[in-house]
Amino acid sequence: MIWRLLKFIKKRKEIKLRKKFFERNGGLLLQQQLNSPEGGLDKGRILTVMDLVVATDNFNKSRALGHGGLGTVYKGMLIDGRIVAIKKSTAVYEGKLEQFINEVVILSQINHRNIVKLLGCCLETEVPLLVYEFIPNGTLFEFLHDANDELPVTWETRLRIATETSGALSYLHSAASIPIYHRDIKSTNILLDEKYLAKVADFGTSKSVSLEQTHVTTLVQGTLGYLDPEYFQTSQFTDKSDVYGFGVVLVELLTGQKPISSSRTEEGRSLATYFMISMEENQLLDILHPQVREQATREDIKRVADLAKRCLHLQGRNRPTMKEVAAELEEVRNITFPSRIQRNKKSDAAVEEHADGLEPSKMKAETGTLALLDERPLLVTTSW
Template structure:
């Protein structure tokens, strides 16, 4: 047996081992059970293809880094620009999140939700391949002083409308209702026309039509987390509404969700905004902005049952 043959066989065995460890068999099973067989369910990319596309995951290709992993910019042989999310570590929880994101994005088709092109399971850590969205995140757009260009109210209102439309679709129009569970401005991407794309579905949950909530370990981002969910561990569609309310206030005020520079009671933007609204210290020249402020206040109600649904929010913003 030649050395080259042995080397190739070892590499193939290792790829198969990674494929199984990264949840490949479970994923194949789950994807084949999705009823809509006409929908593209994501291509299975070869590790060599993605390695070449990112110049061996060169540091200069990094688009962003988060708790779950690093996102790289890549270019396929046919010239398609892509974004590749590379998980940080592999443990059972990460594999579950990875499978969850693939399944959920395989069931979604909406112009304001980031498109999953495929995935790779034959490397040490699983890789997700998305359409490339060139203008960074809404968080950067609103809060990065280096960007320094004014954002018109019309643009901000349109972005709010697009995010609300995507969430309304997830809650009410997707084949299976989906709770996003981590809505924040850094999970909203902006395309070449500054149109919103909701991203990062690693912790999202599909629910059955008759379910009203999921009972789960408290997860989310400080500043966006629904206080009712924090208290009860029950995540409902209204928990997404609360997080959206915070994003809406960011769009209104261009203030960060948490800011140490504000007085103590105002460090959390949601609390600060409600105080200003109740003391009538917020009034805008445009009637439209006042209407959106009142809508944001309703989204941030401490009691979920008094918040509007995402469908109602989308209709009002429309």
């Protein structure tokens, strides 16, 4: 009898604590967004802590995908069968809950095939948990820098990944309902799905901005090798700061070299600096990856390298916009691989046309690609 009473009291305390965390983490505000006609947020995106405990076998260490300075990402399976990645932070952030909820709402409404989807969140724990789709083939960094003779990274693949990534960033900057600065563009934050399509991930430091804003002023944070020098000097992050980070990724794709390397000379330890010096000294061909040098035309190399150079200009105002970057890469790709792109477009159109006549219950079974646009695995990067 006493054991049952103690068990009941313990359960009541747990329920009260979960309610306290839910309210403190902005759960009531999120519920208002759900009830708002224009909110457009699926109620299924609010998950309970028990949903995630079951999904991860109580956050079993064997389910950990990676560890970072701010927490751990776990692989799990929701009750509906979806494979997900759950980011569990170890840091408690006081205040700014309204901004946190706003970010959840914004990311929940983003719908782009090359951006990892935020599937939901849990507010019943001391620190909110974020639930993403799971992306199976790791990061672009691993794909480029971990040698794999069985899966060489061809020029066509490099150009496609660059085009897909730039298109996603262009969408965030100029096509989303509210412009979003990613603020941590790097090859470890670009994931590759089961078909090695690019997925931009990790929006932990992202900022949404009003249409009239030109920058956000913040404490300087970022990743060495990708950090915009202008942002470092002024603490003002602009859309062109994302462009700079993408420029470094583009050089990684061209050269196959890491953003920071002690094997290069002191002056060129930064890949961006090494690349710019090579361009100025007309030695670009010497630093290109063999796959690029052998498979790409000189015209392709010149156009993409010149584009990367413009992205890495020290003054942000002289860099192109992501929309301009995406358009130029798309043009290069259309000219170089027109038949492959046309076949892909026809294939996508056929899938969509077939899916239009399917009942929702049959869509997943009969259209793997289309269904996975909403259910494809998501990722996690270990360096937050």
